[in-house]
Amino acid sequence: xLYAIICEDVPDSLLLRVAARPxxxxxxxxxxxxxxIILAGPHPAVDSNDPGTAGFTGSLIVASFDSLxxxxxxxxxxxYVTAGVFRNVVVKPFKQVLP
Numbered sequence: 115x116l117y118a119i120i121c122e123d124v125p126d127s128l129l130l131r132v133a134a135r136p137x138x139x140x141x142x143x144x145x146x147x148x149x150x151i152i153l154a155g156p157h158p159a160v161d162s163n164d165p166g167t168a169g170f171t172g173s174l175i176v177a178s179f180d181s182l183x184x185x186x187x188x189x190x191x192x193x194y195v196t197a198g199v200f201r202n203v204v205v206k207p208f209k210q211v212l213p
Contacts, residue, residue, distance in 0.1 A: 128169035134197035
């Protein structure tokens with residue numbers, strides 16, 4: 115089943131994000147190689163694909179897991195969580211309608 119992982123950053127998270135980004139991306143790429151990632155990306159803090167020093171306010175990941183518990187466990191072990199980038203992580207079942 116698909117799950118939406120909705121993450122909210124702590125204020126001024128940019129430096130923490132930069133430091134933890136390689137490990138975060140490696141983990142996502144591993145899941146993507148297994149064809150389990152539907153989409154993933156950050157929420158820019160300003161209306162721009164490259165927000166510069168404004169940074170990001172959070173992230174969204176939609177991925178396939180066997181259970182809600184598995185999705186929550188995976189989300190809570192993300193390098194952005196352990197590095198203190200995310201102040202809140204919500205995991206919800208997700209039903210894809212389009213495309």
